[in-house]
Amino acid sequence: MNCLEGWPEGPLGEHTIEYKSRPVIKGQVLANFVTEVPQNKEKECLIEQHTPTPPEQDQVWSLFKDGVSSNEGSSEGLRLVNPEGHEFTYAIKLDFKSTNNETEYEAILAGFRIAKKLGVQHLEVCVDSMLIAGQINGSYESKNEVMVSYLSQEKDLILQFASCKVVHIKQSENKSVDA
Template structure:
């Protein structure tokens, strides 16, 4: 296959930019029209990072435009750019309320002379030779994002305040629902399991969504003072560990069950009632009012991660695998024939857990001949010595 030759620019001539996006990469090609023939000037492409692969197809196309503007800054500053695409990128960039990420990109692209035009028939074979077109299964996603749902009626919106607290005495959560008439419904939740402060915040948020759904709420605005929850839900933060990812997945599933669900970050001073009640719920319910609804959770609301059974996220194994793990750590390739305490600690550090692991380790260690032969022998008697004096002669 013979690729077209790159062409030098003329001062001030308009340039044409084509964009492309796939599941793992984005690209762009810059061209100029010379005698009704599209001649390429520059090719660029970028492999998406792991977090960027989760972007919607429209966000990937805008990312390709932003990346092209950064790499080809001199071309963008010295020439008018015509972006030819079948998707309404201009209307998406004009609505900063859709995404914080798109709002930042719109500001960055505002310094250039960019004009968006519908893509006509392709005159040359540049795109065929260069880009991978948008998959057909993604086209419907683009059409949906180009036509966002109409704004909700503010008169039908319920308001949700949530807060969670964790301390040495325990963990608790509190949420407050305000209906259309301004009536408040307060719920206090006692968490009978170990949790961090972020996990308690998520438990309160998930409980609020669950209760609002049971009440038949269709339009909901959740106001939380946790920057972590707000950032992860709005996709400005990344859920790095399995626990947070599990909470985030459950939250998104519950939010999709509403006609409209919006998450807004508020200051802690605006959420003092829920904050105070969550701290009180983490210790006891004795001082709470009778009109407050109380719930006790013995297990987290979030779905348990498959293959994990320990609160710290360690993998729970069966009896056969447990014996293999003990033997491998005790007398395997890297085994030290260590004693019980070190073997159990190494098992936990390796990411395994099961009930009765201490008893199983004792049984395996006792059957290890090398350990029994070389274990340090203590010369200290098991019982205290009792002096025996000879009887007095008669």
């Protein structure tokens, strides 16, 4: 019996319509994919997904900082330079007693926070303290409890950038911030 019998003649009435079920191909596509992609290629794809691409040089911002502690108090100088060469200069006075190293860490923390608020994704931090640069990069170990706390905060903030590199520079290359 035709399922259209008894239906009035209309635009479809004169055509014979047959219904056929579609074969399931999803499982076969998956099976073909698994056999076509070798296991070592899967590992390569995973590594490629998790390997960050280095930023273009014209996307990297530079942060120069200097922290100074004395009997009169502690202060910090920051200079953030965007890829076009525009400079943002900051001077910060700390309201608490701190050592030179603590002031250096405070300066970096302030620089990270400012850079993040400006929407910076790729940052190169230029530090004139070999100790601080080495501790952040992991080549020096921090044993002082206060320094460990600062280092933990630095690492947390670094993770908020797409890329962040801390480099040691000579004090002579940091004169504008020292001033």
